[in-house]
Amino acid sequence: xxxxxxxxxxxxxxxxxxxxxxxxxxxxxxxxxxxxxxxxxxxxxxxxxxxxxxxxxxxxxxxxxxxxxxxxxxxxxxxxxxxxxxxxxxxxxxxxxxxxxxxxxxxxxxxxxxxxxxxxxxxxxxxxxxxxxxxxxxxxxxxxxxxxxxxxxxxxxxxx
Amino acid sequence: xxxxxxxxxxxxxxxxxxxxxxxxxxxxxxxxxxxxxxxxxxxxxxxxxxxxxxxxxxxxxxxxxxxxxxxxxxxxxxxxxxxxxxxxxxxxxxxxxxxxxxxxxxxxxxxxxxxxxxxxxxxxxxxxxxxxxxxxxxxxxxxxxxxxxxxxxxxxxxxx
DNA sequence: GCCTGATATTTTAGGCTTGAAATATATCGC
DNA sequence: GCGATATATTTCAAGCCTAAAATATCAGGC
Numbered sequence: 001x002x003x004x005x006x007x008x009x010x011x012x013x014x015x016x017x018x019x020x021x022x023x024x025x026x027x028x029x030x031x032x033x034x035x036x037x038x039x040x041x042x043x044x045x046x047x048x049x050x051x052x053x054x055x056x057x058x059x060x061x062x063x064x065x066x067x068x069x070x071x072x073x074x075x076x077x078x079x080x081x082x083x084x085x086x087x088x089x090x091x092x093x094x095x096x097x098x099x100x101x102x103x104x105x106x107x108x109x110x111x112x113x114x115x116x117x118x119x120x121x122x123x124x125x126x127x128x129x130x131x132x133x134x135x136x137x138x139x140x141x142x143x144x145x146x147x148x149x150x151x152x153x154x155x156x157x158x159x160x
Numbered sequence: 161x162x163x164x165x166x167x168x169x170x171x172x173x174x175x176x177x178x179x180x181x182x183x184x185x186x187x188x189x190x191x192x193x194x195x196x197x198x199x200x201x202x203x204x205x206x207x208x209x210x211x212x213x214x215x216x217x218x219x220x221x222x223x224x225x226x227x228x229x230x231x232x233x234x235x236x237x238x239x240x241x242x243x244x245x246x247x248x249x250x251x252x253x254x255x256x257x258x259x260x261x262x263x264x265x266x267x268x269x270x271x272x273x274x275x276x277x278x279x280x281x282x283x284x285x286x287x288x289x290x291x292x293x294x295x296x297x298x299x300x301x302x303x304x305x306x307x308x309x310x311x312x313x314x315x316x317x318x319x320x
Numbered sequence: 321g322c323c324t325g326a327t328a329t330t331t332t333a334g335g336c337t338t339g340a341a342a343t344a345t346a347t348c349g350c
Numbered sequence: 351g352c353g354a355t356a357t358a359t360t361t362c363a364a365g366c367c368t369a370a371a372a373t374a375t376c377a378g379g380c
Contacts, residue, residue, distance in 0.1 A: 017287065017291045019299065019302045019303055019306060020290050020291050020294040020295075020297070020302055021287055021290050021291075022306055023294060023297075023302050023305055023306040023309070024194065024290045024293075024294060026306055026309035026310060026313065027187070027190065027191055027194075027309060028191060028195070029236070029309075029313060030187065030309050030312055030313060031187055031188060031191040032236045033236065033313070033316055034184065034187075035188070036236060039368080040368095043368090043369085049335070049336080050336095051335085051336060051337090067358075067359095068358070068359060068360090069357085069358060069359080076189070076192045076193065076196060077336090077337070077338085078337065078338055078339075079358080079359065079360080080337080080338075080339080080340095080359085080360070080361075080362085081336070081337055081338070082359095083359070083360055083361085084335080084336075084337090084360095085335090085336080088335080102346095103345075103346070103357095103358080104344080104345055104346085105343095105344065105345045105346070105357070105358040105359065106345095106357095106358060106359080107358085107359075127177065127181055130177075130180050130181050130184045131177045131180055131181075134180045134183060134184060134312075135180075136311075136312060136315035136316070137180070137183075137308065137311075137312055139179065141308055142179045142180055142183050143179055144304075145183055145305065145308055146179060146182055146183040146186055148297065148301055148305055149183070149186035149187060149189075149190050150186060151296075151297075152190055152294075152296060152297055153186065153189060153190065153193070155296035156193055156296070199338080203338090203339085209338095209365075209366080210366095211365085211366060211367090227328075227329095228328070228329060228330090229327085229328060229329080237366090237367070237368085238367065238368050238369075239328080239329065239330080239368095240329085240330070240331075240332085240367080240368070240369085240370095241366070241367050241368070242329095243329070243330055243331085244330095244365080244366075244367090245365090245366080248365080262376095263327095263328080263375075263376075264374080264375060264376085265327070265328040265329065265373095265374065265375045265376070266327090266328060266329080266375095267328085267329075
């Protein structure tokens with residue numbers, strides 16, 4: 001006998017499940033829209049790519065340099081991936097690898113002066129673009145949204 | 161003479177600007193974390209990729225089939241990209257191209273029965289994973305967050 | 321019919337991305 | 351010191367991704 005509509009536990013999916021799926025789809029779409037727009041503008045205005053911008057952004061915050069593995073961990077991409085992007089940035093003169101320290105395996109990566117100068121220009125444009133692209137979100141909501149995502153990330157990092 | 165702290169207009173960036181930049185970074189990180197997790201699981205459990213899943217998901221919702229350009233528009237990726245993914249799905253027997261209609265340029269793409277069967281299995285797992293991965297977000301917040309993103313997308317589509 | 325411009329798709333070159341294998345170096349136990 | 355294990359990075363193969371060029375077809379104007 002199943003007395004049906006009495007606070008079913010584990011019988012049917014929670015009401016929130018479909019909502020989470022919907023949220024994920026919207027999160028993904030929002031990110032793709034903005035990312036696509038940024039990619040186009042970086043290409044048009046600075047003849048560069050989002051991954052290059054990301055690497056330079058990470059290095060800008062650490063004038064003392066980063067290891068390849070730090071970059072990889074920070075950007076959430078694989079080691080091999082970073083190698084290629086940094087290779088191209090080095091051959092364009094925006095990034096340098098130095099092999100000091102006692103450890104001969106590691107290479108410390110940092111921006112060259114040309115890299116710093118270029119990044120500062122790009123960062124200013126990037127901030128304007130974000131302000132424009134996310135401009136339709138109310139400032140009060142920006143804050144709430146941002147806090148929710150921060151909380152998500154905190155929880156994630158505790159579990160992983 | 162600049163009488164400083166009097167509702168400056170256009171003098172310094174709005175307070176909300178940095179907040180929007182921060183929001184964007186968090187949006188991007190959240191998406192990357194979840195996307196990475198989904199990619200790994202799709203690979204491990206079904207030996208497939210996220211782009212393939214996305215294409216199959218789009219086709220599942222349209223048993224009557226879609227044009228290549230519909231797929232490309234819906235998934236927010238380039239035409240050429242879709243060609244490659246569909247090619248591989250076709251050679252694996254999960255998708256078929258049919259060339260009917262009067263228009264000899266178009267090709268209607270749809271899932272094969274094997275594709276439908278596979279997708280249904282993957283979709284069930286996918287939904288469980290999302291429920292788990294976004295589980296730390298309160299159900300009430302899921303709803304608000306989701307609505308904010310829907311509103312963002314509506315605004316975007318009006319302007320573009 | 322034929323030309324012109326628009327539409328649907330594929331091809332191409334170059335860069336991004338991953339996971340796994342390969343290299344090189346470091347560290348620890350003994 | 352030596353061997354085993356761990357760490358840092360690069361290389362590799364395969365797939366994803368874009369923008370732009372190339373193909374093919376369609377739809378109108380004449």
